Amino acid sequence: xxxxxxxxxxxxxxxxxxxxxxxxxxxxxxxxxxxxxxxxxxxxxxxxxxxxxxxxxxxxxxxxxxxxxxxxxxxxxxxxxxxxxxxxxxxxxxxxxxxxxxxxxxxxxxxxxxxxxxxxxxxxxxxxxxxxxxxxxxxxxxxxxxxxxxxxxxxxxxxxxxxxxxxxxxxxxxxxxxxxxxxxxxxxxxxxxxxxxxxxxxxxxxxxxxxxxxxxxxxxxxxxxxxxxxxxxxxxxxxxxxxxxxxxxxxxxxxxxxxxxxxxxxxxxxxxxxxxxxxxxxxxxxxxxxxxxxxxxxxxxxxxxxxxxxxxxxxxxxxxxxxxxxxxxxxxxxxxx
Amino acid sequence: xxxxxxxxxxxxxxxxxxxxxxxxxxxxxxxxxxxxxxxxxxxxxxxxxxxxxxxxxxxxxxxxxxxxxxxxxxxxxxxxxxxxxxxxxxxxxxxxxxxxxxxxxxxxxxxxxxxxxxxxxxxxxxxxxxxxxxxxxxxxxxxxxxxxxxxxxxxxxxxxxxxxxxxxxxxxxxxxxxxxxxxxxxxxxxxxxxxxxxxxxxxxxxxxxxxxxxxxxxxxxxxxxxxxxxxxxxxxxxxxxxxxxxxxxxxxxxxxxxxxxxxxxxxxxxxxxxxxxxxxxxxxxxxxxxxxxxxxxxxxxxxxxxxxxxxxxxxxxxxxxxxxxxxxxxxxxxxxx
Numbered sequence: 074x075x076x077x078x079x080x081x082x083x084x085x086x087x088x089x090x091x092x093x094x095x096x097x098x099x100x101x102x103x104x105x106x107x108x109x110x111x112x113x114x115x116x117x118x119x120x121x122x123x124x125x126x127x128x129x130x131x132x133x134x135x136x137x138x139x140x141x142x143x144x145x146x147x148x149x150x151x152x153x154x155x156x157x158x159x160x161x162x163x164x165x166x167x168x169x170x171x172x173x174x175x176x177x178x179x180x181x182x183x184x185x186x187x188x189x190x191x192x193x194x195x196x197x198x199x200x201x202x203x204x205x206x207x208x209x210x211x212x213x214x215x216x217x218x219x220x221x222x223x224x225x226x227x228x229x230x231x232x233x234x235x236x237x238x239x240x241x242x243x244x245x246x247x248x249x250x251x252x253x254x255x256x257x258x259x260x261x262x263x264x265x266x267x268x269x270x271x272x273x274x275x276x277x278x279x280x281x282x283x284x285x286x287x288x289x290x291x292x293x294x295x296x297x298x299x300x301x302x303x304x305x306x307x308x309x310x311x312x313x314x315x316x317x318x319x320x321x322x323x324x325x326x327x328x329x330x331x332x333x334x335x336x337x338x339x340x341x342x343x344x345x346x347x348x349x350x351x352x353x354x355x356x357x358x359x360x361x362x363x364x365x366x367x368x369x370x371x372x373x374x375x376x377x378x379x380x381x382x383x384x385x386x387x388x389x390x391x392x393x394x395x396x397x398x399x400x401x402x403x404x405x406x407x408x409x410x
Numbered sequence: 411x412x413x414x415x416x417x418x419x420x421x422x423x424x425x426x427x428x429x430x431x432x433x434x435x436x437x438x439x440x441x442x443x444x445x446x447x448x449x450x451x452x453x454x455x456x457x458x459x460x461x462x463x464x465x466x467x468x469x470x471x472x473x474x475x476x477x478x479x480x481x482x483x484x485x486x487x488x489x490x491x492x493x494x495x496x497x498x499x500x501x502x503x504x505x506x507x508x509x510x511x512x513x514x515x516x517x518x519x520x521x522x523x524x525x526x527x528x529x530x531x532x533x534x535x536x537x538x539x540x541x542x543x544x545x546x547x548x549x550x551x552x553x554x555x556x557x558x559x560x561x562x563x564x565x566x567x568x569x570x571x572x573x574x575x576x577x578x579x580x581x582x583x584x585x586x587x588x589x590x591x592x593x594x595x596x597x598x599x600x601x602x603x604x605x606x607x608x609x610x611x612x613x614x615x616x617x618x619x620x621x622x623x624x625x626x627x628x629x630x631x632x633x634x635x636x637x638x639x640x641x642x643x644x645x646x647x648x649x650x651x652x653x654x655x656x657x658x659x660x661x662x663x664x665x666x667x668x669x670x671x672x673x674x675x676x677x678x679x680x681x682x683x684x685x686x687x688x689x690x691x692x693x694x695x696x697x698x699x700x701x702x703x704x705x706x707x708x709x710x711x712x713x714x715x716x717x718x719x720x721x722x723x724x725x726x727x728x729x730x731x732x733x734x735x736x737x738x739x740x741x742x743x744x745x746x747x
Contacts, residue, residue, distance in 0.1 A: 122671075128671045129671055288666060291665075291666045291667070295666065296661070310666040310669045310670050311670065312670065313666045313667050313670065316667060322663045322664075322667070323661070323663065324633070324660070324661030324662045324663040324664070324665050325661045325665065326659045326660065326661040327659075327661070328628075328661050328662065328665055328676075329625060329628045329632065329647040329650050329676070329678060330459075330628070330650050330653060330659070331678075332647040332676055332677070332678035333647045333648065333649065333650065333678035333679070333680070334459075334465045334466055334678070334680070335678065336677075336678050336679055336680060336683060337676075337677070337678050338675065338676070338677045338678075339665075339666070339669055339674075339675070339676040339677075340669070340673075340674070340675045340676075341666060341668075341669035341670035341671070341672065341673050341674050341675075342670070342673055343670070343671070343673060346673060
């Protein structure tokens with residue numbers, strides 16, 4: 074079977090040549106483990122941070138099989154909790170098959186399409202929901218700004234906030250993505266940070282200031298948004314993709330200055346912290362989906378061999394919505410056909 | 411009478427030559443105003459930020475009489491709320507006498523010594539109390555770190571936290587201040603940031619990590635402390651004195667990185683936001699003072715003519731405890747003698 078290792082840790086910008094495709098024997102599960110066939114790999118900016126050092130998980134170093142959150146099917150189980158044929162999400166790998174500790178495997182509801190398990194009903198949608206409601210405590214009267222607005226999380230942040238009545242302005246890279254965010258997803262506006270005076274344009278879009286900023290990028294965009302925050306505004310710190318490929322990271326120069334004078338609150342979170350509230354989120358988002366108030370946006374790349382390219386593209390902002398790689402066909406669709 | 415104007419706005423480091431002492435006629439109050447005799451001027455790092463731009467108040471620009479929070483005595487009142495001889499705190503000026511809008515004047519309890527109205531029972535102690543309890547939600551089990559530990563606010567942050575059972579480590583500039591903080595104020599330790607590897611020394615003093623950081627300085631000290639924060643740690647953003655005299659401010663490069671991976675919360679505040687809770691704070695601190703659990707630390711400079719020097723010294727970390735300038739003798743002490 075095939076798998077990717079991280080051949081060498083990137084210095085700054087990740088390149089597809091940092092990975093190597095290997096042909097190895099099919100691994101065998103031991104007690105407390107399962108063998109899964111990977112179906113969809115979740116491609117996330119966080120993958121890049123894992124190469125930078127220890128985060129909420131061990132650092133990924135040269136020689137490691139590249140880890141990946143995935144949707145997979147149980148092929149062989151050495152844990153009575155799981156049985157052959159079950160669809161699961163798992164802390165898996167860039168590989169056709171993976172052996173995983175069963176504690177890193179989660180059962181899935183069987184009425185959700187597999188890509189949706191990574192997008193709206195997976196880490197993307199759940200991150201948007203918990204960040205907005207549980208961390209940001211969003212209110213209908215809020216003016217919300219979200220960066221990486223066309224990204225996996227941003228598309229849902231904006232739509233979830235719109236659905237409760239907020240004014241929503243996105244920040245994204247490039248005119249095409251900005252147009253889509255407004256026309257297809259119903260944002261009130263979207264600023265192309267590559268072609269803008271962000272501080273000035275934020276004032277045009279949010280003349281009264283910003284109540285809630287959902288930050289996926291950090292760096293100079295965060296600095297610009299802080300200038301336009303209202304007093305007592307809240308910043309939900311979800312990602313810092315502008316910094317993941319930088320060898321000399323930039324901290325917003327108005328921190329802590331504006332945090333003090335504007336009495337801001339900045340708070341970071343990881344979606345896994347809200348496990349016990351996932352069902353509440355899924356119920357909320359299912360209702361919106363059934364009412365036609367939310368659009369699912371997925372960006373699927375075909376074939377394990379294209380996983381490095383999908384991650385590099387994501388880090389260069391080329392995806393629209395949730396990026397994933399299809400490693401194997403969907404067993405549900407096979408059954409139906 | 412004498413008063414100081416800001417002759418020219420400082421480029422970076424404030425100098426006593428930025429101020430000019432003037433001789434002017436005694437001003438006259440109109441309806442809704444009072445004429446006060448200033449007794450004690452509060453010398454605060456915030457004074458320097460007022461020269462940088464609009465904050466929570468208008469910018470102080472060249473030609474302005476230097477504003478100052480002060481303890482003063484009413485000399486003439488054109489507001490029925492105030493009468494001659496009353497002791498008040500006020501948004502006043504570096505002057506022997508000032509005319510002030512009566513909405514910027516507050517009555518004082520008459521059983522508190524006047525310097526204490528600026529230190530423990532004034533903005534210094536109240537800032538420490540509200541930052542620690544209302545913003546930081548300090549708990550007895552917390553390991554607390556406070557920067558500018560020998561400063562007006564820091565001395566009370568540490569003592570208030572110790573009094574409820576916290577472990578407290580200070581950060582201050584110079585061996586003398588560090589020793590005093592430990593020996594005279596009972597901190598568990600104090601690190602001299604001028605002569606330390608802060609990241610390493612914080613690990614030595616706080617091997618389990620830091621729960622609560624009370625930040626008075628910002629910049630590279632904030633960056634170093636973030637490295638040692640525990641997951642879900644809280645940062646109370648009170649001041650950024652390391653940045654007030656810098657023409658190229660530094661933002662901590664690990665923001666938002668560590669804010670996300672460690673799920674930190676950073677929150678800024680201004681002491682005036684907690685007006686309705688001041689009495690609770692004063693009651694709490696009076697009890698501690700009566701029990702001998704808190705030491706008042708005041709650094710009084712004599713004479714209006716030395717106000718610029720007192721502020722420059724403060725910005726260079728030369729004070730121990732609350733800095734103030736005595737402009738006129740204490741009327742209470744005069745009565746007693």
